[in-house]
Every structure is written in C-alpha cells, then in structure tokens.
C-alpha cells in the first residue's frame with residue numbers, strides 16, 4: 001500500500017480535512033448515545049423539563065456537527081482520490097512512453113491498458129473506502145470500546161469474546177481472496193487482448209468468416225473471468241450477512257444479561273440503551289473494517305501491477321545529458337552490428353553487418369522476407385539497441401546521444417502507416433509541431449498527398465478516424481511520408497513505404513523526394529527493385545547477413561540472389 005500512500009500524502013490539505021471531518025463525525029456519533037442515556041435516566045425518568053430541553057438542543061447541535069463532519073469527509077475524499085488517480089495515470093503514461101519495444105513485448109500492450117484503466121480504478125475505489133470508512137472505523141472502534149468499558153464492565157464480558165472470532169474470519173477471507181483477485185485481473189487482461197485483436201482485425205475475421213471462432217475465443221476468456229469473479233463475489237457477499245447475524249446474536253445476549261442487571265438495580269435503563277448503541281457502533285465499525293480488509297487483497301494485486309510498471313526500467317535510456325548537437329549531419333555507419341531479439345539470443349536476426357552512408361546518398365536494402373531489413377532499420381532510432389557492434393551517426397555511437405535529439409535527426413516512415421485520430425494537419429505536425437501551413441502544403445506536395453487532401457471538404461482540417469481508417473492504404477502511406485518530410489530530417493528511413501503506391505505515383509514521389517532530400521541521407525527498404533534501381537548503394541541481406549553490396553548494375557553481375565529477385569520483377573532489357 002506504499003503506492004497509495006505515496007500519492008495520498010501529496011494532498012496533505014485534503015488529508016487533514018478528512019481527519020478533522022472524521023473526528024467531528026465520531027465525536028457526534030458517540031456523543032448522541034451519551035445524551036440519550038442522560039435523557040432517559042435524568043430527563044424522562046425524573047421528568048426534568050429544563051434538562052430535557054437542554055439535552056434535546058445539544059443533540060440537535062450534535063446532529064448538525066455530524067452532518068458537516070460527514071460532508072467534509074466526503075468532499076475531501078472525492079477530491080483526494082480523483083486527483084490521486086489522475087496523477088497516477090499520468091505518471092504511468094509517462095513511464096510507459098519511455099519503454100522500448102522490449103518492455104512492450106514483455107508486459108503486453110493489453111495488460112498495460114488494463115493497468116492504466118482498471119487497476120487504477122480499483123485503487124481509486126479502495127482509497128475512497130479507506131478515506132471514507134478506514135479512519136472513522138478505527139477511531140470509532142477504539143472510542144466505542146472506551147465508552148463500552150466506561151458504561152458497564154460486567155456486560156463487556158458478553159461482547160469481548162466475539163472479537164477474536166470475527167477477526168479470525170476476516171483473516172481467513174482475506175487470505176482466500178488474494179489468489180482470486182490475481183486471477184481476476186489477469187483474466188481481465190485476456191479479455192482486453194482478445195477484444196483488441198477482434199476489433200482491430202474485424203475485416204479479416206469477416207472476410208474469412210471466423211466470427212463464430214472469435215466469439216468462442218471471447219466466450220472462453222469471458223467465462224474464465226466470470227467464474228473467478230463469482231467465487232470472489234460469493235466470498236465477499238456472504239461476509240456481511242454472516243457478520244450482521246453474529247452481531248444480532250451479541251446484541252440479544254447484551255439485552256439478556258442487561259435485563260437481569262436492571263432487575264438487580266446494578267444498571268440504569270438509559271445506560272443499557274447507550275451501551276447497546278456503543279456496541280452497535282463497535283461491531284459495525286468492525287464489520288466496516290472487515291470490508292476494507294477484504295478489499296485489500298484486490299487492491300494489493302492492482303497496486304503491485306501498477307508498481308511493476310513504475311519499476312520497469314526502459315532498456316533504452318533517454319540519456320538526457322547525451323549529445324544534442326553535432327558538427328556534421330547525416331553520416332551513418334554500422335560497424336559489425338549483430339542483433340538478437342530479447343529472449344532469442346541464440347539466433348541473431350542481424351549478423352555482423354557493416355556499411356556506411358553519407359549525406360546526399362541513397363542506400364537501399366533488399367532481401368527475402370524475414371531477412372532482417374526492418375529490424376536493421378529499427379536500430380538507427382534506437383527502438384532496440386545492438387547486441388554487438390555499433391551504430392554511429394555523425395561519428396557518435398547512437399547510445400551517446402540524448403535520445404530525443406537522436407530521433408529528431410531521423411524521419412522514420414514505418415512499414416505499416418500509422419495515423420492518429422485528429423485532423424490531417426495534426427497528423428503532419430507530428431513531424432514538426434510548429435510547422436506553418438505552407439510547410440504542410442509543401443510536404444504534402446512532395447509526398448503526392450496534396451491533390452487528395454485538397455479534394456477533402458475540410459482540406460488540411462479534415463478529421464481522420466481512428467488509425468486513419470477513412471483513407472486508402474496509398475493515401476495513408478503518402479501522409480506518413482509527408483509527416484517525415486515536414487521535419488526535414490538528416491536521415492530518412494523508408495521501411496517499405498512505397499508498397500501501396502501505384503507505379504506512376506511511386507515514380508513521381510521518388511523524383512520529388514530526390515530533389516527534397518538532396519543533402520539528407522536516405523535509407524530505403526523495398527520489395528520492388530524498380531524503387532531502388534537508382535540507389536547509390538544496394539545492400540542484399542540474407543538471413544541477417546550482408547551477402548552483397550553495390551549498384552544495381554554491379555549486383556546484377558555479382559550477386560545471384562539479387563539477380564534472382566531482379567529477374568522476377570524486371571523486363572529483359574532492364575536486366576541487360
């Protein structure tokens with residue numbers, strides 16, 4: 001619960017308000033029975049009119065103070081818990097943003113979503129319970145015990161033995177509910193995972209008529225969640241009636257023994273009434289304490305899942321004090337680079353690759369699918385770090401750079417175009433947040449996106465739906481190219497980013513890009529040989545190894561793999 005306390009203590013003002021309100025409330029709740037006893041023993045029994053009116057007035061004042069105390073507790077609690085969870089979510093978002101792909105692979109995107117949404121919500125509910133009931137409950141319990149002993153020690157012999165029994169029951173329930181809570185949260189992760197997959201892959205599911213299969217997958221994880229939840233809720237649901245039942249038995253016992261003491265004249269009727277009130281308070285405070293205690297394992301599970309996010313250090317350090325400025329711009333070198341994905345150290349995906357590129361040059365990578373082309377590109381902006389060897393930009397190892405400054409040098413166009421909810425202009429400004437309208441027009445003109453943007457009714461202010469789903473594949477690709485162009489980076493990385501374009505657009509776009517990227521370094525991965533034909537250098541990858549390097553003409557003569565790829569795509573005369 002250190003996590004909750006860490007956040008709660010940031011709001012000392014509201015915490016103090018909560019404590020003051022709780023004290024006020026307790027004072028009133030226990031003051032009222034005392035006044036009641038005075039009323040019954042003195043005012044009603046002795047028909048003392050003045051005492052009667054005074055006591056009634058004091059009781060009214062107590063009621064008002066109690067009402068204000070409750071109000072203050074509720075206000076402070078709502079303020080504190082909502083602010084605390086909002087801040088916790090922001091902090092988690094901030095930490096998650098620093099994760100490298102390795103941490104995303106390990107924790108899982110769906111699980112991260114559940115942690116930020118549901119787990120944080122569980123902590124908010126639990127903190128509300130603690131702040132609303134926790135303090136008042138403990139204060140009430142101790143104060144009630146004090147009043148109980150003050151009023152009648154002999155009657156307490158009936159009450160006290162019940163507490164160890166109740167406490168034992170609470171501990172057993174708490175122990176049983178922890179594994180159920182853990183299973184419940186991990187089943188919720190699974191629901192999220194299946195749902196995300198099903199919704200994002202809706203078209204494929206429909207095209208292959210796999211709705212029933214997906215429905216079954218969903219039903220299985222949903223059933224697993226509800227089975228565990230049922231067990232947990234049964235456990236919780238039985239607690240309250242059983243406790244209330246035990247409490248009623250105790251009260252009946254108190255009345256039984258109290259009546260005989262009344263008869264013997266050793267107890268006054270008003271004191272017996274107050275005693276029963278105090279006992280109710282003590283027992284129900286204990287019941288509330290039990291409820292908070294039983295919620296604890298669930299909250300502890302959520303807290304540990306959130307804490308795991310905070311404790312996860314990104315394997316890619318942001319290196320805030322790293323290099324920001326360089327003398328040159330766009331020099332790229334791979335020195336004996338090898339890379340294996342985390343957990344797969346025996347099988348390098350990139351195996352001892354070296355090459356260099358200079359400003360103004362276009363370097364292209366080609367190779368069969370799975371040969372490691374995209375992986376190699378991801379080492380440049382440090383989505384992953386090399387396992388062996390170095391990647392150098394402008395003479396410095398990429399790990400020496402301030403991560404933000406390093407990525408500012410790069411315009412990355414991913415294989416799968418990714419756009420965000422918002423306008424076209426918003427999306428382009430991901431490349432350069434303060435880009436002027438003219439810069440956006442220029443970039444979209446170069447990337448051959450201007451024409452279709454201008455045909456939209458709102459032009460650059462046209463709103464894109466989630467993932468840009470209201471655009472065609474080629475339009476999305478052109479926008480993601482424009483987003484990189486607007487940045488005017490030192491190094492462009494095109495990861496098979498022309499695949500969705502028709503031949504004519506591809507040619508126009510590359511010719512405009514050639515003018516634009518004049519002094520930048522361009523790294524291209526392409527499946528189409530025609531896209532990389534004029535590259536200054538083409539590197540052929542095979543199973544992560546560099547097997548050939550040269551111009552198109554040179555490779556046609558020296559590399560069988562390249563010749564095979566080229567001959568499957570080009571006409572005879574182009575191969576000559």
Ligand SMILES: Nc1ncnc2c1ncn2[C@@H]1O[C@H](COP(=O)(O)OP(=O)(O)OP(=O)(O)O)[C@@H](O)[C@H]1O
Pocket residue numbers: 105341344349367368369370371372373374375376
């Ligand atoms: N996140 C990952 N974790 C583990 N292995 C991965 C991961 N991403 C890719 N791989 C593996 O690395 C190898 C190279 O993949 P990569 O995507 O770099 O190939 P590629 O040459 O770009 O292929 P394509 O032309 O099909 O895009 C493949 O065997 C792939 O299964």
